[in-house]
Amino acid sequence: MKAKHQRLTLLLIAIGAMLGAVLLAMSALKDQAAYFYAPADVARKGLPLDRAVRIGGMVREGSIRRSPDGVTINFIVGDETNATIPVRFTGIVPDLFKEGSGVVAEGRFQPNGSFVADEILAKHDENYMPPELAGERHKTETLK
Secondary structure, three states: OOHHHHHHHHHHHHHHHHHHHHHHHHHHHHOOOOEEEOHHHHHHHOOOOOOOEEEEEEEOOOOOEEOOOOOEEEEEEEOOOOOEEEEEEEOOOOOOOOOOOEEEEEEEEOOOOOEEEEEEEEEOOOOOOOHHHHHHHHHHHHHO
16 A cells, blocks of 8 residues: 555545544533523523523512422513513522523423422622622722
8 A cells, every 4th residue: 555545545534533523522512401491482482301401580569489398499580571471599699690680590390380400500790790809999099
């Protein structure tokens, strides 16, 4: 076999190995991917019961209810179209989680239309500043 044919064979084997690795990675990530839905999307498209998803929106004012066990909370996520999703979460919520704030919840829909979250991520706006830095900023503005 000529050197030219050997190089071509090695190149084809390398391309095949890279393609195989990409396909394996995509297959592994497919099970880990969580699709994002807003409450209006759920109202329009129906409940995706067969997979883990993320929902996002604003925590409705007056909707947070804490259970007697101290770690389970129920709340409602809504959006600007007034579509809502009832959510249940058991665990410790982030410090930024409160009524009227943005939230992303990862979990699964139940057949009754509620959402059971495994993880809660609180969102903040672009003007957010950690309390420690906000205090320092206030001090420097006072000194000026």
